[in-house]
Amino acid sequence: MTVQTFGSLITQKREEQDHTLRGFARMLGISAVYLSNLEKDRRRDPSDEIVEKIAALLFLSKDEKTEMLDLLAKAKKKPAVANDLPEYINERDVVRVALRTAKDADATDEEWQEFIERLNKRIIRDNPPGSNGG
DSSP: OOOOOHHHHHHHHHHHTTOOHHHHHHHHTSOHHHHHHHHTTSOOOOOHHHHHHHHHHTTOOHHHHHHHHHHHHHHSSSOOOOTTSHHHHHHOHHHHHHHHHHHHHTOOHHHHHHHHHHHHHHHHHHSOTTSTTO
C-alpha cells in the first residue's frame, strides 16, 4: 500500500475531478512545473493562499482539508504544525499547557480519542441537525 503524501493527495483529488495538471495549475495561478513539483513532493513550500485555493477548487471536505494540512506539515523539513492550528495554539495559553502536559504524561491514543469524543458530543449538542451553526 502506498503511503499518502501531500502531493499524492492533490494528484488523486485533481484526477478524480478530471482536471489536467496544466488546467489546474492555471486555475491556481501557478506554473504547471510548480504544481508538478508539489504533486511529486519535490516542493513542500506552497503559500497558505495556494493551499486554500487547492482546497477550495478541489471541493475538499473539512476532513479532507485537515488531512491535506497535516500531510503538508509532515512533509516540511523542519517540524511543523498544520497551518490551521498555530494561531489557535498561540492565542490560548491553556492549549499549550495541555499539549505539554499530554506530552510529559505520554498521553495514549485512547486518552486523546476520549477527549476528542467528548468535544464532538458537545459540538453535536450545541449544533443540532437542522440548525444553522454547523
